[in-house]
Amino acid sequence: MTIFTIDDVKKTFRNGEVEEQVLKGINLSLQEGEITALVGASGSGKSTILTIAAGLQQASTGQVLFKGKNLTEMSQEQIRAIRASEFGFVFQSSHLVPFLTVQEQLLLMLNVSETKMNKQQQKEEVEKILQLVDMHHRRDAYPASLSGGEKQRVAIARAIIHKPKMLFADEPTASLDSERSRDVMTLIRDLTKTLNITTLMVTHDEEMLPYADRIITMKDGLVI
Incomplete structure (x- = not known):
């Protein structure tokens, strides 16, 4: 079932007198319970489309539909409420307190x-969630005593504990070595399937692509 639709989304940034069109009309549908990976060279627009989909910035034109609701017509307060209850986020850095x-x-x-x-x-x-991500034995530990892989597991647990329908992952393995990257991607894949989450992931690491259900390649602001 389609849970998320990006419809002809364009994004233009202005730098003084110069306008740069970063997204040139993106169309993308995300299916429930699937991992979609966005790949492409730096500057291709993949992180921009992720942040627009997550409601962290606005599109210049086009629509973003989540469960049939048009996020582009909502107030910032309404979008914040959806982010808090329906969206989870995992970034390159764990950002633990x-x-x-x-x-x-x-x-x-x-x-x-x-x-x-x-x-x-x-x-x-x-x-329950700590058992699910195999971090129950570290529940009383502070971030300073955790390894990079452990920190990212906690970050993933934090992202899904409120049972979101969407998980946005921006380079979730970029700061990890190969072994820990595979562990984190296995965890994301298993949680996506177990909890029926829809995951949109930006990655530059080709070794992570086999964990995705779909791979979307971007170049110069377009899906190719």
């Missing part, structure tokens, strides 16, 4: 996303 333990990172996310759980239910959900 240095003074919070692993389980505290996840509890904070549950509070930010305004899930309707009492404190006991939140704790139970944290335990």
Whole structure:
């Protein structure tokens, strides 16, 4: 089932008197429970389309439809509410809060996303997710004591704990070695299938492409 549609999206940036068209009319549909990988050279527009799809910046023209709702017609407050409840994010850096333990990172996310759980239910959900990402044994650890792969596992757990329908992953393995990259991509693939999440991922690492259901190549602001 199609859950996300990008319809003729264009993006132009202005630098003084000069306009640069970064996206030249992107059409893309994302299917529920699939991983779609965006690939292409630096400057091809892949990260721009991801941030527009995630509501982090606006398209110049075109539509972004999530579950039939047009994000481009919504207020910033409405988009923020959807991001908090329906979207999860994983970036190249884990961006963990240095003074919070692993389980505290996840509890904070549950509070930010305004899930309707009492404190006991939140704790139970944290335990469940940590088991799912094989980090339960590190639940009381602080980020400084975690390896790069462990930090990214916690970041993934934080991204999915509120049960989003969309996961946006921007170069999620770029800071990891090959072995840890494979571990993280296996985890993302398994969670996408187990939890029926739709994942849109930007990557430059060809070794990660076999984990994707679809590969979309971009060049000069176009899908090729």
